[in-house]
Structure formats: C-alpha cells, structure tokens
Amino acid sequence: MSKKTSRNTMGKIVSASWKLFYEQGYEDTTVEDIIKESGTSKGSFYHYFDGKDALLGTLAYLFDEKYEELENEINSDMNAVDILIFLNRQLFEMIESTVDLELIKRLYSTQLLTKNEKQLLDHNRVYYRLLRKIVIAGQDKGEIIKEQSVNDIVKYYAFCERALIYDWCLCNGDYSLSDYSAKLLPFFLKRIEKA
Template identity: 50%
Template sequence: MEEKKKRVKDRIVSAAWELFYEKGYDATTVDDIIRLSDTSKGSFYYYFDGKDALLNTLSTVLDDLYLSLKEEMDPYMDSFEKLMFLNYRSHLFMERSIKVDLLASLYSTQLISKGVRSLLDQNREYYKLISSVMEEGQKRGEINRRKSVSELLKYYSLCERALVTDWCLNKGSYSLAEYSKEYMPIMMESFKGKQL
C-alpha cells in the first residue's frame, strides 16, 4: 500500500515539474498536473495543499536523478572523477529541465524559509551518495584524508550551490553544465588524494 502511495505522489511531482518547465510555473494549473499525472483531485490534495507545495519537491526530483546516476557510474571510476561526473550531470539536468527563473525562486524560498530547508536535509539521496563516493575515495587514496567526509561534503555542496546561484544571477546566460565542468574540478582540486 505504501509503495502505491509513493508511486502516485511521484507521478504528481514528475508531472508538475514537466509542466513547470514546458508552460512555466504561473501558467501551470492543478488541473493540468492532475491530468498529466493521471491522478484524481482527491489524490492531489491528499499529498499537497496546492501548487505552491510542489516547489519544495525539487529535492525529491533531484534525488531521483541521483539514484539513476548512481546506477550509471562505473564502480571502477576514480572517486574524484565520480564527483565531477555527478556534478556535471546534475547541473546538465537543471539546465535542461528547470527554468532558471523557477530555480532562482526556489533557492530564494530556501533562504527565507522558517521551516525545513529541503535542500539541506542530510537524509537526502544526494548527501548519502556524495558521502559514499568520498568515503570510498578516501579508502582508495583518491580523496585526501586531511578533512573528514562531513567537512568535504559541506564544501562540495557549497561549491555546487555557488555555481547554481551564480547561474541564476546571470539569468542562465551560459551553460551551467559546461561552466561547472570547467570550474568544479578547480574548486575541488585540494581534495584530490595522493595517487598510490
């Protein structure tokens, strides 16, 4: 039963974000979301108070992406390269799937939120995956051990958010993915381990 509920909620979230990208947030209605997700009005309102409540589901959408990227990664790839792969692919997804003005609005609501800031929730798949790659990298000597995984994770996520924030400030005038591909390795260079 819980799995069925999760599938319904996931369909609503997925449909909403597809519509937000295609039509824009303001032009998307609850009825549009219900129609595309092939759910009922009752199901929609069981999970969400309204369209605005879907804005906090960005972390869910991104976590689904990280689960699929985890499956794509070559387990023998260097851990530092895995981190750069995850960064590039997540920023490519944002660039292609989330309008820059909507992303900027989402980031700004996280700044003023008095409640839970979903993007900082350490239980997210994002944090679990990045932590596991860093732990693996430290064991292999590919990520240095001078800092703890939690310190490295904090810096890594800070760098990612900085790149996204700058992209939003510049109204998406350049490729987020390509810019990240060039500058994230430079920002993270000091965390490379000594190769054995």
C-alpha cells in the same frame, strides 16, 4: 498504500509538475494539468500537496530522483572525484533542460528566507547519502584526502554546487551551467583529491 506505492505516486506528481512548469511556465500550469500529466487522481494530489505552490518545495526531491537514477550508471572503476564530476554534469544538464530558471531562483530565495525546513540542506536526502558513500569509498581507495572528515568534504562539495547554481541564477542563465561547472568544479575538487 505501501510506502513504495506512496513514493511512486508522489514522484509521478512531482515529475509531471516540473515537466509542465518548464514547458508551460509555472503560472500557466494548473493542478488539473498536473493530475492529467501524472496519471493520478485529484485525491492523490491533495493527499500530498495543499496546492500548486506546495510543489515549489519539491525541487530537491526531483534532484534526488535524478541522483537515484544516476547511481545506477556509475562505473565502479571510476575515480571518486570523476564520479562527483559525472554526477554534477548530469544534474546540471538536467536543470538546464528541464527546470525553469525562475523557479530555481524562487527556490533559492525561499530557502534563504524560510525559518522552517531547508530542503537543500536536509542531510537525509538521497543527495547527501550518495555523496557520503562516494567520499568514503574515495578515502578508502586513497583517491580523496583523509585530513578532512567525510562530512566536511560533502559540505564543501555541496557548497560548490550551490555556489555555481546561485551564480548562474544571478546571471539570469546567461551561460551554460553545465559547461561552466565542467571548467570550475575540477579546480574546486583539487582541494579534496589526493595527490
């Protein structure tokens, strides 16, 4: 199986699982439901995952798929800070409309407790590669400060996003994550925007 086919099969399983988790709830979704929704086989499912619980660690993968999709929608004339705000808005709208809040809470709590790989901090993810690309371009165009390193700015941005999601989880989703972020993120990004 080629790498692209393998990634596509895994992606189908991940996307189907999170869709079903949102629609039916995690507890009410079975492996059989996921296999049927993804159009894959039982063998494919168990090739990638030990069971349904293993899918909880794939939320970062789902986010990265969204970032890959959004990268193609970025207007090259946009300011780098505006691109970051656009990406944030789109991702947070996706989270609100397709990811169960309880599963976000579970992901964040497991990331805090795990001694193993922390998917949210994996700098090889599409997320971090895309952010680095945007920040470098923004610095080259004079839109983002150069007094801080690219890695520091990317870390700051990721920190802001995680903080917004964490607070939303603490408040049990009592407000719109994307609307709240639309108010706060521009304020946070003033710190990196070149005057």
